[in-house]
Amino acid sequence: MFETRYVDVGWAKLAVHTVGSGPPALLIHGYPLDHRVWLDLLASPLTARNTLVAVDLRGHGMSPWAGDPVHAMELFADDCAALIQTLALGPAHVAGLSMGGYVTLALWERHPKVVRSLALVDTRSAADSEQGKAGRMAAMDAVVNAGRRALALAMIEALVPSDADLITKGRIASMIEFQPVETIIADLRGMRDRVDRTWVLPTVRVPALVVVGERDTLTPPAEATQIARAIPGARLVVVPGSGHLVPIDGAAVLVRELGAFWRDSE
Numbered sequence: 175m176f177e178t179r180y181v182d183v184g185w186a187k188l189a190v191h192t193v194g195s196g197p198p199a200l201l202i203h204g205y206p207l208d209h210r211v212w213l214d215l216l217a218s219p220l221t222a223r224n225t226l227v228a229v230d231l232r233g234h235g236m237s238p239w240a241g242d243p244v245h246a247m248e249l250f251a252d253d254c255a256a257l258i259q260t261l262a263l264g265p266a267h268v269a270g271l272s273m274g275g276y277v278t279l280a281l282w283e284r285h286p287k288v289v290r291s292l293a294l295v296d297t298r299s300a301a302d303s304e305q306g307k308a309g310r311m312a313a314m315d316a317v318v319n320a321g322r323r324a325l326a327l328a329m330i331e332a333l334v335p336s337d338a339d340l341i342t343k344g345r346i347a348s349m350i351e352f353q354p355v356e357t358i359i360a361d362l363r364g365m366r367d368r369v370d371r372t373w374v375l376p377t378v379r380v381p382a383l384v385v386v387g388e389r390d391t392l393t394p395p396a397e398a399t400q401i402a403r404a405i406p407g408a409r410l411v412v413v414p415g416s417g418h419l420v421p422i423d424g425a426a427v428l429v430r431e432l433g434a435f436w437r438d439s440e
């Protein structure tokens with residue numbers, strides 16, 4: 175079982191969930207999720223070689239909302255850097271899922287010294303298109319007017335392949351419904367306004383792994399391929415049959431790949 179504690183970073187209090195021993199690896203979840211998206215990794219053989227530190231970004235999971243109307247990716251990245259420094263984890267392996275990947279690229283841009291290696295999972299480097307920004311506005315409208323359950327049900331179909339089992343779908347839906355409305359709105363604003371970090375990719379000077387589900391329709395394999403090509407020496411892994419949440423529906427492959435990647439990066 176992992177240990178949960180709270181760490182103060184400026185005005186925010188972050189819940190961190192730690193298990194294992196060895197070089198630390200910070201796991202940054204996606205939107206609108208929390209550390210539980212990594213549960214299969216936290217209970218995996220990865221913990222024999224690495225200390226896994228799954229953070230709840232401010233306002234998510236067990237971390238209280240800090241009152242920010244916008245969760246900018248830079249704000250999350252600065253929180254993660256402060257966390258790594260406060261817990262003396264650095265330089266740490268960093269793995270980011272989707273929105274966590276946006277945060278990981280911002281972390282590399284702003285605080286490269288705290289990063290030992292980068293794993294970008296089901297994510298992209300580009301900013302939102304105009305259509306994407308409109309989708310954020312529609313999601314804000316949906317969560318305010320129809321509620322989190324409706325948002326969860328609408329999102330599930332995009333997050334996992336439609337033939338995913340009921341337990342998987344239920345696990346994800348309950349995680350989405352658990353996040354405060356304030357957090358969901360602030361995340362949507364932050365993602366809508368985030369900058370294009372494609373220029374950051376060629377500046378990466380640490381080992382990099384890019385992972386994507388073969389059936390990920392939100393951040394599809396074509397985008398992951400471009401990310402991997404742009405980062406010097408990056409390795410690309412396409413997980414057969416998985417959708418947008420590889421830590422859940424492709425966990426066994428992710429455990430194997432991260433284990434080998436972190437071992438080779440130490």
Ligand code: MLT
Binds near residue numbers: 273365392
């Ligand atoms: C996520 O999984 O974090 C989101 O799909 C990211 C996004 O909506 O851009």
